[in-house]
Amino acid sequence: MAYMDPIKTTCESCGGTRFNDKSKTYLFNEKNIVEVLDMTIIKAIEFFKDISISSKLKLLTDVGLDYLKLNQPLSTLSGGEAQRIKLASKLHLSNETYILDEPTTGLHMRDIKKVMNIIDDLVSKGNTVIVIEHNLDFILQADWIIDIGPEGGNKGGDIIFEGTPGEIISRGYGYTSQRLKNYIDN
């Protein structure tokens, strides 16, 4: 029988909650730890309204992850989600240099604005923010753009533009400039 599928069932004793009975008897605002951990971050912020926990939870709202549940295993997060959690844990620093690699991955156009707000916030605290990105909306919101190219591989590796979004559209050349012009005209 060793070759048969392993059969996984929910733990009979805790019912899959991972906590023992005693832990579950402690209540806060009529909810035990299991019920709290099963909340989405949106719900948990309401639940912990005036308690310091809620300010930490709000960081996750800022990075657009408030639909996650508190008990969600980290191993089930997508690359983009993992990246935004890391970002949330480093938001309070100042005078640092941040490097973000494609932070728009997995984000809807509307959610990209949230990342943009976070970056503005970081810069206003005296941080340097450097982002590697292709997303056109995102590029148009930068203070400074460095375009590398013109092509990939051996035909790349040169700086082909340095300047502001207005400048890459008015006097830039190369693919990024072309695509940006195209994009704002449509």
Place this chain on the structure above:
Amino acid sequence: MSNIVIKGARHNNLKNIDIKIPRNQITVFTGLSGSGKSSLVFETINAEAQRQMLDSYTSFQRSRLPKYKKPKADLIEGISPSIFLNQKRFSGSSRSTLGTVTEIYTELRLLYSRMGSPVVGASNKFSFNSPHGMCRHCNGTGKSVEIDLDKLLDENKSLNEGAIQFPDYKVDSIMFKQLLLAGLFDIDKKIKDYTDEERYNLLNVKNIRIDYGGNTGMVMQGNYEGIIRKLNKLYLNKDINSLGERKRKMISRFILNTDCTVCNGARINQEALSVTINGKNIHEASVLSMDELIVFLSNIKDLRFKIILSQIKNKVKHLIDLGIGYLTLSREISTLSGGEAQRVRISNQLGNSLTEMIYIFDEPSVGLHSRDVHLLNEFLVRLKDKGNTVLVVEHDPEVIKIADSIVEIGPGSGSKGGNVVFQGSYADMINSNTVTGIELFKKKYVKTNTRTYNDTYNIYNATSNNLKNVTVGIPKRIFTVITGVAGSGKSSLIHNEFIKEYNDAIVIDQNPIGTSN
């Protein structure tokens, strides 16, 4: 036209939805992060298609295959076997390269063994993973690892001032005292003033007997050996992965990865390297980019090998068509980004003649510059034209545009999502008034109130990977975007050059956090 029919889908946050998705068309699923797109496409449609197909295997075979949970839905009809092309990076050792996973290198080996001159025999004589082909010095890895002298020693200091940077040799550590007891050095002399002999004694001398104990009355004897000799013995001659995480990190600061001194990074032995076709040996062919390789192959005119040549050329062309023509066969597969890995998987699909399948994509535009998105789009259309159903989860406006039908899940995320808020064509979307509709058709905004800077982080004459002697200043205290087509050198500039100079930067990447559940 037939449909995939789903009724009462309730997986995760899906609100008991009913939906018909046209077969043999391209359907794009969009919506806010967390709205339920993945729950519908990956965890309902893909899971059910995979589950039913895998159910046809015996339980022995199933125990070795991935497992899928039955999705929560009342009815799922009109599905066929699915192929899911995700964003997972390839895992694998340095022995897996682009050439081995696409089997282009495998076929190239065959070509070299049959057509190359001189003739040396079987195709495994060209494999760096086979004892018959590998370079004996580096065992086919092409690399050798050495201590970096520039990092190890601060030439402007004396031993007493802490010239040796390696933590094991901190002033007053046991190893440091041992070094002094050898009695070979003037501990106040700066390293740069050392004679060749003193330098040799410091770094490479073989065992010298020394007495410990000093004036304690006890005598203990030991050996002193040069620092490099010692560190090689302690760390480098072992498998570096067997050391703890911290130790490994510490050591990696002091080592220099260089090409193997015998094969110069070619990984295969001299006999195999002596075999050429049109003046190039197999290693020289595998460091060509796909764009260059196709030219090389096209110049081989020998009717006897027409079939294998066209097979190789086809595969190479697929990679070029998908916008990764800048990669080389020798590129290690674990170093590919998620987007590149996905496109390699896609290229492996292009050669097949399957039809009536469901192809499922997770954000295939990730990592693609806007210029290259049309290459992806052409590929999606090709799959459809072959008679397949194509389902794409995507946010990129340029991919959404080519969809035959668009499905938006929403309106919000989490418990505020989970409904089908729009289904129709791109043209219909203009008046949809959904989040996606509004974003797609709003006026684009170019930032004009850009911040200015006073100071820059400077990188001088950067040459790693494909960088062409780049000197650039990256502004401090403002928001800078580094962009360019895939493979242009963005990562080399930031992840290699910038980090090397300014290593206290906080890097926020997409690697998974932690490990356990």
